[in-house]
Amino acid sequence: MKTELNRKERAEHLFHVITSKRFLSKQGFSEVPFFIYPFPALEGMSMDLDRANLVTQIQNAGVKVLDISLYDLALEVLSDRGILEQVIEIEAESDKDEIMELLQGVLDPKEHFAPKIEGLISTHDHDVVFLSGIGEIYPFLRANLILENLQSTIKDKPLVVFFPGKYTASVGGMTALHLFGAVPPQRYYRAFDIMNYEV
Secondary structure, eight states: TTTTTTTTHHHHHHHHHHHHHHTTTTSOOOOEEEEEEEEGGGHHHHHHHHHHHHHHHHHHOOOOOOEEEHHHHHHHHHHHHTTTTHHHHHTTTOOOHHHHHHHHHHTOOIIIIHHHHHHHHHSSSOOOEEEEHHHHHTTOOOHHHHHHHHHOOSSSSSSEEEEEEEEOOTTTOOOEETTTTTSOOOOOSSEGGGGGGGO
């Protein structure tokens, strides 16, 4: 397992995997080409820069990346529905549970996020999709729910989810996403840990 590598080594691994013919032709994994890139939550701020640098390097190698931020997408959904300013205004004086209830309804993965992402996929030429912003949208949206709703949308090209936390497998084969390494695990079994992918 390569999760003990430092930032530079992990970035090099990602570059070699994502630019490989084996990865881009979906060899060695099932019909759902989903990958989790777990990284230490404390590296969240530096990961934005690391990801941007990685996108540049990969694209310079001739591989087209569609880089999607779920946080930016959430703001776009709220703006499209005409409630972004309202949410900003009431956030400071509203109870956390009220905001949670409002946003979970408005930011429904099936009704709003999957169609938005499907639209981006259909209008942007790409070889691989990057999905980030998982930590920023918690607790309003959870990674496993987003991935479940993308299974019918993303089939032809690999998807790499930048996940601040751990992706663990139990002895029985059950895999789970542990956001920040602290949030109670959310079961998800259709993705591969990209740090274990060999080219």
